[in-house]
Amino acid sequence: MFSLSSTVQPQVTVPLSHLINAFHSPKNTSISVSASFSQNQHRDVVPEHEAPSSEPILNLRDLGLSELKIGQIDQLVDSLLPGFCKGKNVSSHWHTSHVSAQSFFENKYGSLDIFSTLRSSCLYRQHSRTLKRICSDLQYWPVFVQSRGFKTLKSRTRRLQSTSERLAETQHTAPSFVKGFLLRDRGSDIESLDKLMKTKNIPEAHQDAFKTGFAEGFLKAQALTQKTNDSLRRTRLIVFILLVVGIYGLLKNPFLSVRFRTTTGLDSAVDPVQMKNVTFEHVKGVEEAKQELQEVVEFLKNPQKFTVLGGKLPKGILLVGPPGTGKTLLARAVAGEADVPFYYASGSEFDEMFVGVGASRIRNLFREAKANAPCVIFIDELDSVGGKRIESPMHPYSRQTINQLLAEMDGFKPNEGVIIIGATNFPEALDNALIRPGRFDMQVTVPRPDVKGRTEILKWYLNKIKFDQSVDPEIIARGTVGFSGAELENLVNQAALKAAVDGKEMVTMKELEFSKDKILMGPERRSVEIDNKNKTITAYHESGHAIIAYYTKDAMPINKATIMPRGPTLGHVSLLPENDRWNETRAQLLAQMDVSMGGRVAEELIFGTDHITTGASSDFDNATKIAKRMVTKFGMSEKLGVMTYSDTGKLSPETQSAIEQEIRILLRDSYERAKHILKTHAKEHKNLAEALLTYETLDAKEIQIVLEGKKLEDCSPFGLCQWPSSSGNSPGREEMPA
Ligand SMILES: Nc1ncnc2c1ncn2[C@@H]1O[C@H](COP(=O)(O)OP(=O)(O)OP(=O)(O)O)[C@@H](O)[C@H]1O
Numbered sequence: 261m262f263s264l265s266s267t268v269q270p271q272v273t274v275p276l277s278h279l280i281n282a283f284h285s286p287k288n289t290s291i292s293v294s295a296s297f298s299q300n301q302h303r304d305v306v307p308e309h310e311a312p313s314s315e316p317i318l319n320l321r322d323l324g325l326s327e328l329k330i331g332q333i334d335q336l337v338d339s340l341l342p343g344f345c346k347g348k349n350v351s352s353h354w355h356t357s358h359v360s361a362q363s364f365f366e367n368k369y370g371s372l373d374i375f376s377t378l379r380s381s382c383l384y385r386q387h388s389r390t391l392k393r394i395c396s397d398l399q400y401w402p403v404f405v406q407s408r409g410f411k412t413l414k415s416r417t418r419r420l421q422s423t424s425e426r427l428a429e430t431q432h433t434a435p436s437f438v439k440g441f442l443l444r445d446r447g448s449d450i451e452s453l454d455k456l457m458k459t460k461n462i463p464e465a466h467q468d469a470f471k472t473g474f475a476e477g478f479l480k481a482q483a484l485t486q487k488t489n490d491s492l493r494r495t496r497l498i499v500f501i502l503l504v505v506g507i508y509g510l511l512k513n514p515f516l517s518v519r520f521r522t523t524t525g526l527d528s529a530v531d532p533v534q535m536k537n538v539t540f541e542h543v544k545g546v547e548e549a550k551q552e553l554q555e556v557v558e559f560l561k562n563p564q565k566f567t568v569l570g571g572k573l574p575k576g577i578l579l580v581g582p583p584g585t586g587k588t589l590l591a592r593a594v595a596g597e598a599d600v601p602f603y604y605a606s607g608s609e610f611d612e613m614f615v616g617v618g619a620s621r622i623r624n625l626f627r628e629a630k631a632n633a634p635c636v637i638f639i640d641e642l643d644s645v646g647g648k649r650i651e652s653p654m655h656p657y658s659r660q661t662i663n664q665l666l667a668e669m670d671g672f673k674p675n676e677g678v679i680i681i682g683a684t685n686f687p688e689a690l691d692n693a694l695i696r697p698g699r700f701d702m703q704v705t706v707p708r709p710d711v712k713g714r715t716e717i718l719k720w721y722l723n724k725i726k727f728d729q730s731v732d733p734e735i736i737a738r739g740t741v742g743f744s745g746a747e748l749e750n751l752v753n754q755a756a757l758k759a760a761v762d763g764k765e766m767v768t769m770k771e772l773e774f775s776k777d778k779i780l781m782g783p784e785r786r787s788v789e790i791d792n793k794n795k796t797i798t799a800y801h802e803s804g805h806a807i808i809a810y811y812t813k814d815a816m817p818i819n820k821a822t823i824m825p826r827g828p829t830l831g832h833v834s835l836l837p838e839n840d841r842w843n844e845t846r847a848q849l850l851a852q853m854d855v856s857m858g859g860r861v862a863e864e865l866i867f868g869t870d871h872i873t874t875g876a877s878s879d880f881d882n883a884t885k886i887a888k889r890m891v892t893k894f895g896m897s898e899k900l901g902v903m904t905y906s907d908t909g910k911l912s913p914e915t916q917s918a919i920e921q922e923i924r925i926l927l928r929d930s931y932e933r934a935k936h937i938l939k940t941h942a943k944e945h946k947n948l949a950e951a952l953l954t955y956e957t958l959d960a961k962e963i964q965i966v967l968e969g970k971k972l973e974d975c976s977p978f979g980l981c982q983w984p985s986s987s988g989n990s991p992g993r994e995e996m997p998a
């Protein structure tokens with residue numbers, strides 16, 4: 261007797277000892293997968309003498325029986341059950357057709373149709389009903405459904421053939437560990453042997469062989485389960501190693517490690533950076549701040565010099581100033597000058613949603629720094645960690661973090677060699693406890709650079725690029741009031757990019773002016789189609805501003821006039837103060853108002869009252885602001901006297917109307933002065949507007965040439981004209997009326 265167990269394709273498993281006697285020696289084949297059975301279900305049916313654990317278990321295919329012929333099956337049955345086939349040579353209709361059916365099956369599936377082979381055997385012919393039922397049941401028997409874990413297998417009643425094909429395919433393509441998952445024990449799906457034999461009415465005589473077959477299958481399944489478990493264990497080990505390597509890689513990646521650090525708090529603060537390459541030489545235009553920090557450098561270099569006299573140096577230094585003025589650069593320079601480690605931390609790194617994470621980062625940072633003293637700890641955006649200790653849903657644990665910072669600052673001695681430099685744009689937002697003596701007790705202001713500082717910064721960054729000798733950094737510095745060091749660096753960089761785009765070999769004033777205007781007013785809008793009428797209005801409007809600026813003594817010198825649309829404007833005139841203005845005189849304020857009025861006055865004089873445009877609104881804004889400040893803040897109105905009026909909404913109606921009256925008078929007078937100048941210089945006004953229509957942009961020298969009545973085309977680059985000095989104070993300037 262033999263039992264059938266199925267794998268990828270139906271296989272027949274028989275007790276090996278019987279088979280070896282009956283047939284030729286076994287062949288090894290590639291993969292043999294047997295159905296797995298529940299150990300609990302079948303352990304009791306394994307005959308001990310039949311299944312020694314050392315005996316290799318093979319199925320028909322292992323034994324080279326996939327090419328089983330009918331005669332061989334009969335022979336097999338005969339050897340297993342002597343006399344079983346004797347005298348039972350019953351002819352069958354299968355006999356004539358099985359060869360073609362079998363070869364068809366082999367052609368189509370590349371393997372033997374074991375069922376048709378079985379059907380042709382004497383076993384089948386003798387017990388056709390029983391075996392037919394077994395064969396047909398086996399096609400739906402759950403033992404075949406080894407890929408039940410797959411969603412593609414929709415029901416238990418799927419046909420054996422398709423299941424086998426699918427599994428066969430998976431076997432070829434899937435890696436071994438997947439196969440392990442595929443072939444996991446499905447014991448609960450398998451009917452017990454006793455039950456099966458009862459329901460299938462197996463004759464008494466055949467039951468032993470059936471049970472033996474089952475036992476063989478069971479042992480086979482056990483061997484397979486062992487193999488699967490090994491492969492799973494190997495897979496888990498590989499996955500674990502990959503995971504460890506992956507996490508290590510993430511931590512080593514600088515960008516990711518920062519992210520990791522900010523989200524886990526598992527790190528030990530930051531790695532120190534040696535700042536040898538950044539010194540005070542790299543920081544320009546902030547001389548006072550550098551001088552103040554020089555003594556800190558001395559302390560870091562030679563702490564004994566200070567401790568001998570019993571002096572104490574501040575533990576913390578607070579750098580206060582607008583963004584981009586070089587606070588971080590200064591802190592780096594302190595570490596670089598002293599040649600000590602520099603620990604950088606941004607306040608926002610300590611701002612955490614999770615309790616204790618921010619505080620633990622502070623602890624780690626200070627622990628590392630103390631271990632490496634002397635050193636500099638720099639905390640950027642100090643206000644985000646050391647802000648006033650208020651409970652807020654946005655920063656639920658800020659109180660804890662700042663307390664930790666205070667504790668750490670108290671926890672080391674002043675002369676321990678750790679200097680903490682904090683930077684903030686909002687010193688007023690800092691917690692008072694943080695700025696008391698003993699903590700951040702030294703405050704250094706880092707302001708926006710003045711014209712001298714800007715010139716130095718521009719020169720520093722110009723020296724890093726190729727620039728033409730005609731470039732005058734001071735002119736750019738004068739036109740960049742309020743620019744920070746970072747903005748000036750950006751200006752030079754943008755000029756270099758522009759020169760590269762235009763295919764120039766070096767940066768000239770043109771590119772520097774271009775990038776300045778771009779930063780101040782937005783990019784050029786060359787693509788904007790402006791009709792001639794509007795262009796003409798713009799040219800006369802801008803010339804109006806330029807003429808007033810040129811002929812008014814206290815106005816700032818002109819730098820440039822253009823009718824190239826840029827940002828929200830259709831054109832503009834830029835004026836350059838000779839120096840940064842710390843104070844402005846009444847005459848200078850009135851001159852600024854007059855220059856603002858020049859645009860509208862020009863429109864009115866040239867095109868008539870009915871054709872004035874909306875283009876002067878920002879000019880009026882500007883002029884009105886100046887007039888209002890003169891009256892309400894600077895005590896420059898005779899009628900209202902030397903008094904400030906801060907909240908004009910709370911003033912009496914009389915005072916309010918008096919203020920309005922004064923402002924109106926100032927603006928009206930300004931308008932009249934501008935009108936007078938433009939009427940007086942109508943010819944120059946016209947020449948300048950036409951030059952602008954022709955050349956689009958004119959610089960200070962070109963404007964002066966036009967206003968002196970010369971033609972620009974006569975002044976070739978070969979020097980036919982004498983360029984006037986660039987001081988900007990034209991000889992034609994009129995005295996400002998009082
Ligand atoms: N005074 C300066 N001299 C030279 N370069 C400067 C100066 N100020 C700023 N820079 C340039 O601008 C960059 C940014 O400056 P930095 O980060 O030091 O400014 P910050 O004051 O710390 O700004 P924030 O307050 O936004 O942190 C610097 O790396 C440097 O290249």
Ligand SMILES: [Zn+2]
Nearest residue numbers: 859875876879
């Ligand atoms: Zn204007």
